[in-house]
Amino acid sequence: MQAKSPKEIKRDLILDAALKVFSEKGYHNATMNEIATAAGIGKGTIYEYFASKIQLFQQMLARGLYTYFESLEMQNLRRKTVEEMIHSLLEGHILFCRQHSRLTRLVFWDTQVQDDEVKDWMLQMRKEKEARLQKILEEGIASGELRQQDPYIMTLVVTGVIASIWAPLVLDGWDIETNYLADAITDVIMRGIRNQV
Amino acid sequence: MQAKSPKEIKRDLILDAALKVFSEKGYHNATMNEIATAAGIGKGTIYEYFASKIQLFQQMLARGLYTYFESLEMQNLRRKTVEEMIHSLLEGHILFCRQHSRLTRLVFWDTQVQDDEVKDWMLQMRKEKEARLQKILEEGIASGELRQQDPYIMTLVVTGVIASIWAPLVLDGWDIETNYLADAITDVIMRGIRNQV
Amino acid sequence: MQAKSPKEIKRDLILDAALKVFSEKGYHNATMNEIATAAGIGKGTIYEYFASKIQLFQQMLARGLYTYFESLEMQNLRRKTVEEMIHSLLEGHILFCRQHSRLTRLVFWDTQVQDDEVKDWMLQMRKEKEARLQKILEEGIASGELRQQDPYIMTLVVTGVIASIWAPLVLDGWDIETNYLADAITDVIMRGIRNQV
Amino acid sequence: MQAKSPKEIKRDLILDAALKVFSEKGYHNATMNEIATAAGIGKGTIYEYFASKIQLFQQMLARGLYTYFESLEMQNLRRKTVEEMIHSLLEGHILFCRQHSRLTRLVFWDTQVQDDEVKDWMLQMRKEKEARLQKILEEGIASGELRQQDPYIMTLVVTGVIASIWAPLVLDGWDIETNYLADAITDVIMRGIRNQV
DNA sequence: CATGAATGAGACTTCATTCAT
């Protein structure tokens, strides 16, 4: 935990403003002028920190995803069973959606960017996320905690449920207790994939 | 089934071209010129049928969603149990994803349009779809087929799984037998929500 | 000699305006807006005919050089001796400088363009011009009309003199009779390179 | 020869860097940043010594031309005949082109600067140079060394040849012995203008 | 004095929309 340099502070300031404007207007409808104004700086200053609009967007997304995965990691440490892991995954996801609703909207909805580099990179992230989850589920099957099923289909179910939570939470401001929601969904999922003794 | 007027034929021609171009390039990167060329007509002619780019997009989406729901309806007629309905829902969805992969991409991914009217309308569609599904699930709970659970949470799980299927099918060209996939997912979902006797 | 299409007419209109503005302001200080205004059209219209500012400049130059060389060719037909050729070269050059003073300025002075393609292309033109002249001079040496001398050095002298004429003609509006000037310079040059019997 | 003050040293440092960058990139494509970096100083420091980019360019050119004329003067002292003067003029010019190829390029090619003050000043320099040469030639005519001819036309020929030398020397790196080249050109010129007894 | 972060005027370019043919 080290102090941020002034450059990093302003960089973050711009990223914050970019997050705000991009999430409100979407990539194409956001203008560099708006972002500059939102950051309380001049238009040209952004270009001192980011080479182009698309790079600003990409790096804002990167920071957001990094935060997201970091927040999930913190939840997932020391979990033993698949059930616990899914529960903590859901809990982390719900908390993150609530705390960073704007960012979540961008990451899970606004994925429409035509820049091929960004697109490929986001696809890559999605695959990685899936692969990590699938590995956990495969281990669960091997240990006998989960029943014999195509692990990729299990993965689809879990990621699908996770992805579908953000909309009511962020768009509708769904007011439901985090733990209760995580419990209920974990319950449905686990009944679906658990090995019935 | 009545014969289409010449106006309707050309209108559909434009909508087809719009679907092709929008789905390949996304809303903002598609130009009216490209769409006109893809339709084999002049740029100005589009404006004889659609007032603006955003309205063309919206009406193309509307036609697509109408087709989607129509295709689901046809699958769902005369189904009795919730299990059958979910299975047919999945089957219809998978078939539609495969047959109209471009459209699916637009409807489930490219939702980034800032025009408020379109946005609200798409949100409305989502809510309606959810509401219809939730009603089916509630009836299943009432009839004892499904166990006592928050029906909205059940809805979330089902819609989430459905939404997550399109990506591997459309983006990765996942080659899996429709019925097998529908069976497997239905199985997981139903184990999760079925009333265990 | 065929009638020009409307597209070609407007293309020429834009090239004329470009010539006017570029020659008055130079490449970098000329704006597309000015050129459009000078042509009496909208800014965007230029881009219907030319892909970019640099291409407009390049094609304006190309048309100018084509006109220049064509005008020299017409002068040079049917000349027999080197003396006659140099005289007609000078005459053509002087006439062209007077008639297309703006263009001449661009071709002979404003050569400062950083676009590498244009630069290489202009260098190429210069080399070709030199090579053609040098060949004539070499033939003059072979035929005995000119004395034994390094033909490249002769070429340098002739091109140097030619290039230096435009400045007083164009910049200072030097009022001197074309034939008299051509005669006088030809005389000086020919004394310098003629084989003294 | 007096010691330079620290201010003058840094001023020269900046002018050197400006010469390097301007000659490589041209006026408009050179940036103050590059010049500062090339000089190893901060961007703002340039403005302690020069009021603006255009003034930096102008003063760099002025220093260059001053050096050029000084170098010619040194060659021309104590020359008696016109032939000797032209020969030494050529010799000095060739040497300068070789030693300061970058500067030469700027002075003889990159003349495209639209700032009226600089433009007028460079025109002024050109006129002065011409006038000085014309005076020498007029004296040659009066003394009978040169034949009766319009002295301005003679001047044109001489300046033209001089101006045309730089391109092969600087651009093509023409490898030719200085004295041989000066001799050959002087020979051609003098045959052209000398009074034939 | 020296610096370089900040600025914003201004340039090029795109493209939805119009309208004369």
Place this chain on the structure above:
DNA sequence: CATGAATGAAGTCTCATTCAT
């Protein structure tokens, strides 16, 4: 009706210049 040439608003990005440190 159909067209596509013409348009100009609007957006991204550059860079000379300023000024607080």
